[in-house]
Amino acid sequence: MPDEPRARPPLPDPASVDWSEVDGAVLDELILGSPREFTRDELVARIGLDPDESGRLWRALGFPDSGPDERLYTRADLDAARKVQALSGTWLPDPAAREAVARAIAQSLSRLAEWQIGMLAQVAAAYTDELSARDAARTAAGVLPELQELQAYVWRRHLAATAARWAAGARESDPENIAADTWPLSVGFADMVGFTRTTRRRSLDELGEMIERFGAVTTEVIADGRGRIVKTVGDEVLWVTEHPADAAAIALGLRDRVRTEPSLPQLRIGLAHGMVLARYGDVYGEVVNVAARLTSEARPDTVLVDREVHEVLRDDPRFDLRRIPPLHTRGYTHLRAWALRGARER
Template sequence: MRSEPGSSRPLPDPASIDWSEVDDGALDELILGVPREFTRDELVEAAGLDPEESGRLWRALGFTDSEPGDRVYTRADLEAARMVTRLSREWLPETVAREAVARALAQSMSRLAEWQIGMLAQVAAAHLGELTPRDAARLAAEVIPDLEALQSYVWRRHLAATASRWVAGVQRRDVADTWPLSVGFADMVGFTRTTRRRSMDELGEMIERFGAVTNEVIANGRGRVIKTVGDEVLFVTEHPADAAAIALGLRDRVRTEPSLPLLRIGLAHGMVLARYGDVYGEVVNVAARLTSEARPDTVLVDKEMYDALRDDPRFDLRRIATLHTRGYSHLRAWALRGARER
């Protein structure tokens, strides 16, 4: 049972409710807003798509193929398909690029949808008793247009911020999509062991708190979260000193969070391939290896980070024994601390 915000009234767990009266047709009405009326072949013909490529794009978006006679597509799908045709002709003529864009969209949107459906289910659960499950679901769905508008706003703000970074850094790039960046991993120590001792509610609270803390510290430190995967967050900064400050800030902040395990953090700096919202290259691999080798509540940095930070009075760097880790038999590393910790 959960409590409604601002109230001591317990709420039912959405997963314990019988939602059977909210059938597929009702969900379509609530979420898609229009009925399913086209088969795949009808959609492909009406939009002027290549049948084979349309299937690859659909799968790249994370959806399974439909049966030939199933009417699973809506007029919104038709408009989107026509948009793909237009974009393919005018802006994205290469098939590989179109599929890569589809995969990038799917990875972000599917995670967002998972979280939002859980939130909407809780909104619906708050009104059960006074409303039937179907009416409660309809009430929760009323927030969808606002969510859609908010997503568009946040996307445009991120688009503007990313464009500014691109323009500012374009002169420093050697190859398209390649940037000098500081890359950091922060990993919760003993996460697997911790999950065995906590209930699902406690685990959910821990993950939510980890996301909130890391996003706040990284954003305030002029960094960007690339992704959070379970017990680990990957972030980047333009400047090594910002990455160092973020790492120490994360370490110190988590020390004050009773629901969170301590962190181990690794930082590396150099040329990184940034593509489709993710980062790749040896610098990313080195940061990951340093994280796996760091002791709990410590930060390790590579040689490039050390060179950039060694004359900065805010930081203290201590050489540690050469690391022998997967893929790197002689990895040089330094332990990073704040100057006041000397």
């Protein structure tokens, strides 16, 4: 017989709990897995780390320097420091590369942690059973092992997908003329129109709903279109694809989907294609700049593309491309662009 589902433990209603009763040391230890017992100098001495570099790595992770007498570090920090030391000699011998990797990981995971704490607060608000704040803290900490395993699973799935794309790109590229992190990509920006004005007219709850819907819609449409999100910054999402046709289909899909979402304003969308520097989870280069400029110049509910996207798609029967007057925008005095529509919109 299948195992009986475990009962969902109740969480407190934040409005009815005196959170000043929470023992911060208990919560801290539950999350970190062990107490803070080592100073910076003790950790450095135990592992044999370079004090200056260890400080730079700690700051690259997004944490401030600790005082010499602060017992800030746990046994998990010791284990992590040993792993960093081992990897430094085999995988990342360059100190600058180690710091860059630390920054990239920290920026992603710090945002994830902020979101997860906010999510837990929302979940807690949905419960009405009365528990002590300490019990609530223990309940939340109890999910950490499963959450950690789930995050590792998702990371491995994305790692496999990225490795497959990299291997395919390496086979198709000339190894003498392309760097390991430079690839031909289509870059798309989608920007919510009038976001600042909209935030002034909506309550914080309504703003939260709008941001959630924007994230849900963009994630679904971009994933279905064989694209991948690079980052979402407030009212804007940046994504990439290997082929301009996929980027164009995503752009039109986002536009059409948002039209059906009452809580979302219209989008401005820009697409460009060419060689892109993909490094530490972000993308850089002229193509990214052009896509951003096209987005800023697009009218609400429209998609603009650059010359390279036009050249690839002009004979594609799924799309309609109409040239518009040259754009004069920041950094570009004569930017050629085309308005993109679906073939049925002709």
